[in-house]
Amino acid sequence: MTTNLTTSKADKIDRLAELTARRETASGGSLWVEALRRLRSSKMALIGGGVMAVFIVLAVIGPWIAPHDPTAQLWRDEVRVNQSIFVGPRGDNWLGLDHLGRDQLSRMLVGARQTLLVGVVATLLGFVVGVLIGGLSGAALAFGGKAGRRVDTVLMRVIDMALALPSLLLAVSIAAVLGQSLTTVMIAVGVVQIPIFARLLRGSMLAQASADYVLAARALGVRRRRIVLGHVLPNSLGPVIVQTTLALATAIIEAAALSYLGLGNPDAAQPEWGVMLAQAQRFFDQAPMMAVYPALGIIITALGFTLLGEAMREALDPKLRS
Amino acid sequence: MSLLELDDVKVHFPVKRGVLFDRTVGHVYAVDGVSLSVTAGQTYGLVGESGCGKTTLGRAILRLNDITAGHVVFDGTDLAALPDEEMRRARRRLQMVFQDPLGSLNPRQNIESILAEGMAAHGIGADREERRTRILEILERVGLPATALSRYPHEFSGGQRQRIGIARALVLEPDLIICDEPVSALDVSIQAQVLNLLEELQDSLGLTYVVIAHDLAVVRHISDVIGVMYLGQLVEEAPSDVLYAEPRHPYTRALMSAVPVPDPDLEDSRERILLRGDLPSPANPPTGCRFHTRCPWRQAERCDTERPALTDIGGGHRVACHFAAEIADGTLEPVRELAPKLLGAETPAAEVPAEVPADAAAQREKGERGEKESTTP
Ligand SMILES: Nc1ncnc2c1ncn2[C@@H]1O[C@H](COP(=O)(O)OP(=O)(O)OP(=O)(O)O)[C@@H](O)[C@H]1O
Ligand code: SF4
Ligand SMILES: [Mg+2]
Numbered sequence: 001m002t003t004n005l006t007t008s009k010a011d012k013i014d015r016l017a018e019l020t021a022r023r024e025t026a027s028g029g030s031l032w033v034e035a036l037r038r039l040r041s042s043k044m045a046l047i048g049g050g051v052m053a054v055f056i057v058l059a060v061i062g063p064w065i066a067p068h069d070p071t072a073q074l075w076r077d078e079v080r081v082n083q084s085i086f087v088g089p090r091g092d093n094w095l096g097l098d099h100l101g102r103d104q105l106s107r108m109l110v111g112a113r114q115t116l117l118v119g120v121v122a123t124l125l126g127f128v129v130g131v132l133i134g135g136l137s138g139a140a141l142a143f144g145g146k147a148g149r150r151v152d153t154v155l156m157r158v159i160d161m162a163l164a165l166p167s168l169l170l171a172v173s174i175a176a177v178l179g180q181s182l183t184t185v186m187i188a189v190g191v192v193q194i195p196i197f198a199r200l201l202r203g204s205m206l207a208q209a210s211a212d213y214v215l216a217a218r219a220l221g222v223r224r225r226r227i228v229l230g231h232v233l234p235n236s237l238g239p240v241i242v243q244t245t246l247a248l249a250t251a252i253i254e255a256a257a258l259s260y261l262g263l264g265n266p267d268a269a270q271p272e273w274g275v276m277l278a279q280a281q282r283f284f285d286q287a288p289m290m291a292v293y294p295a296l297g298i299i300i301t302a303l304g305f306t307l308l309g310e311a312m313r314e315a316l317d318p319k320l321r322s
Numbered sequence: 323m324s325l326l327e328l329d330d331v332k333v334h335f336p337v338k339r340g341v342l343f344d345r346t347v348g349h350v351y352a353v354d355g356v357s358l359s360v361t362a363g364q365t366y367g368l369v370g371e372s373g374c375g376k377t378t379l380g381r382a383i384l385r386l387n388d389i390t391a392g393h394v395v396f397d398g399t400d401l402a403a404l405p406d407e408e409m410r411r412a413r414r415r416l417q418m419v420f421q422d423p424l425g426s427l428n429p430r431q432n433i434e435s436i437l438a439e440g441m442a443a444h445g446i447g448a449d450r451e452e453r454r455t456r457i458l459e460i461l462e463r464v465g466l467p468a469t470a471l472s473r474y475p476h477e478f479s480g481g482q483r484q485r486i487g488i489a490r491a492l493v494l495e496p497d498l499i500i501c502d503e504p505v506s507a508l509d510v511s512i513q514a515q516v517l518n519l520l521e522e523l524q525d526s527l528g529l530t531y532v533v534i535a536h537d538l539a540v541v542r543h544i545s546d547v548i549g550v551m552y553l554g555q556l557v558e559e560a561p562s563d564v565l566y567a568e569p570r571h572p573y574t575r576a577l578m579s580a581v582p583v584p585d586p587d588l589e590d591s592r593e594r595i596l597l598r599g600d601l602p603s604p605a606n607p608p609t610g611c612r613f614h615t616r617c618p619w620r621q622a623e624r625c626d627t628e629r630p631a632l633t634d635i636g637g638g639h640r641v642a643c644h645f646a647a648e649i650a651d652g653t654l655e656p657v658r659e660l661a662p663k664l665l666g667a668e669t670p671a672a673e674v675p676a677e678v679p680a681d682a683a684a685q686r687e688k689g690e691r692g693e694k695e696s697t698t699p
Contacts, residue, residue: 153344212425219384220440220490221413231428 010160013196014203035315045311051304059116062109068093070106071269077101086287098276098290099283108293111271114182115301118255118272121186123247126193131240133159134198138205138236139228156202159195167192171254175263182265182272189254193247200243204236211235242312249305256298273297325362325530326383326498330355331392331402333375333382337605350605352378354554355392357632360498360547365524365531367545367562369538369577373601375554376534377421380500383532384416385409396498414444417491421503423483427475433486434471437461440494457493464489464519481512488519498530505540517544538577542566547638550574553612554604556632560639570641570650572617611644618656619649 140148259274280291420426447453
């Protein structure tokens with residue numbers, strides 16, 4: 001069962017890599033120009049890009065434009081949880097107050113930064129380590145001869161095992177080992193991304209390595225290092241860049257999930273969308289909007305990133321090309 | 323003087339299978355014992371149907387494939403035994419032109435970068451300026467404008483791309499160029515131009531070529547010597563004219579019969595041989611003569627068990643067939659089922675082999691009208 005799962009997941013990534021890679025050679029140097037043109041005329045990309053831009057801007061300037069201190073319980077007297085009295089939207093607090101009388105809008109704005117930070121750092125971790133492993137593996141297999149094949153086999157077995165584990169389970173185990181903190185969440189979410197990036201780049205590199213222009217470079221007498229770094233790698237990055245956008249969406253959701261499960265920042269007063277969702281859960285029947293705001297934030301952001309990623313993938317697809 | 327000597331060259335690809343650990347479960351005998359010699363300044367044409375190992379052999383010469391066994395002696399040096407780095411340096415003198423002009427050019431490199439790369443790898447030209455001068459010279463030689471330098475492969479036509487591929491080989495001043503189906507991806511109208519360019523370059527630069535093609539028409543006027551491959555082996559080799567005038571191996575005759583002749587009278591009367599059956603898998607080649615599963619002249623026992631050696635029958639004509647002499651004399655009968663309507667049949671039927679006059683070979687010699695049959699080698 002496990003092996004089946006591994007192969008199917010790994011195969012899917014490999015096929016994606018191969019597909020994207022094949023486009024590159026067939027389409028010539030105008031690939032990116034053309035893809036960009038198609039991207040600009042795509043509604044999906046427009047919406048996704050717009051959402052992403054708004055989110056990033058808010059996340060960056062959020063703490064400065066937040067009308068209140070997100071941890072200050074200034075309106076405690078008005079909120080009486082045991083009497084089911086919550087403060088909804090009003091002039092001074094557009095999104096109302098939470099169960100401790102804190103300004104929801106300020107918490108959303110400041111929390112956005114945390115969420116983005118976790119997403120970006122985790123994806124960066126996954127990208128860097130994944131690209132290193134995938135690049136090494138791909139280069140070793142394609143150009144390293146017998147010893148290289150062995151290196152690749154070992155690396156890929158480890159990667160496949162990581163792929164076979166449900167990602168959330170893996171993240172929870174890592175978080176459990178490292179203890180409760182925001183860094184833990186970043187690492188856990190990032191580690192889960194590693195095998196995907198690694199597999200993708202490796203597959204893409206293998207497809208490129210068997211391309212005729214690589215053979216031509218070998219026939220010319222170009223050195224191996226230059227073939228890998230100058231030919232194979234630059235032509236293999238397309239699918240990896242698309243994946244980065246998609247990975248951000250996943251990372252944001254997973255980071256929220258881990259925080260929701262209580263593995264994030266131990267200081268519960270600090271706003272983070274996943275933590276806010278977890279706290280709101282208890283009062284869902286009395287103040288449903290408390291949960292709706294962070295949930296919507298997570299969903300819309302993840303959707304935006306996914307839309308942009310899918311649009312990028314589509315823009316790179318030759319079958320849709322006129 | 324021969325520039326390149328192949329001695330019993332073999333390239334076997336292992337077939338791997340296994341979930342956790344790759345196990346070798348067999349081999350693809352892509353090239354299985356080829357010996358030939360290419361004379362300096364001449365063109366050696368290599369023909370054979372798809373999958374017979376032409377490309378693999380061409381790549382083996384440059385060691386782009388691992389050579390399983392045998393020697394590739396280039397100008398006195400056995401390339402098969404060279405350490406990797408020395409082989410890399412040796413490639414300056416042995417270049418290759420590829421079948422797919424676009425696929426063999428990196429889409430992200432402009433023409434200058436493509437042409438300069440090999441020079442940089444071999445330390446030709448002190449600086450960028452010097453290299454550019456040399457590149458411009460070569461571009462002119464292959465008929466490309468100087469403005470091509472800063473452009474990208476996709477901006478050119480198929481014929482121009484192949485010229486770029488040729489220029490890329492030429493900047494290194496090689497002695498030998500292996501052209502793997504250099505024109506098969508091009509429009510028919512462009513093919514002749516590129517072939518002419520190759521010939522011109524050969525005359526002016528004294529190049530030696532190995533030209534690979536899957537049909538005889540392409541190699542015919544460009545080759546001095548032609549070798550015919552079948553399932554990883556050379557079955558016949560002769561000077562170009564001789565091979566066309568007197569093909570001796572049954573496989574060559576079948577190949578030859580697929581080439582149309584411009585003269586309509588000749589076209590009507592020439593021999594047509596239809597090969598039955600598919601090309602056997604190179605992973606599991608037939609015993610004895612590799613062609614025996616499709617050969618109309620196959621003789622039981624000997625052809626099935628004994629591998630015919632490539633033997634010289636005089637005049638540099640080499641054939642690997644036990645019965646080449648008998649077939650030429652017409653004393654051996656072709657089997658009708660394997661070559662229906664071989665010759666002299668009256669009714670042009672497509673699939674059903676009809677009864678045909680017995681002495682086909684004799685009839686051909688009398689110059690009688692042969693009957694047509696769609697033929698594919
Ligand atoms: N890397 C490889 N691994 C395994 N088998 C291979 C490999 N390369 C080629 N082969 C097999 O070796 C045989 C010869 O292939 P090759 O490409 O040399 O034929 P070819 O004569 O050039 O054919 P074509 O006219 O189609 O180019 C084929 O059966 C092919 O499937
Ligand atoms: S050796 Fe036999 S099978 Fe092979 S080509 Fe000659 S006659 Fe045909
Ligand atoms: Mg070929």
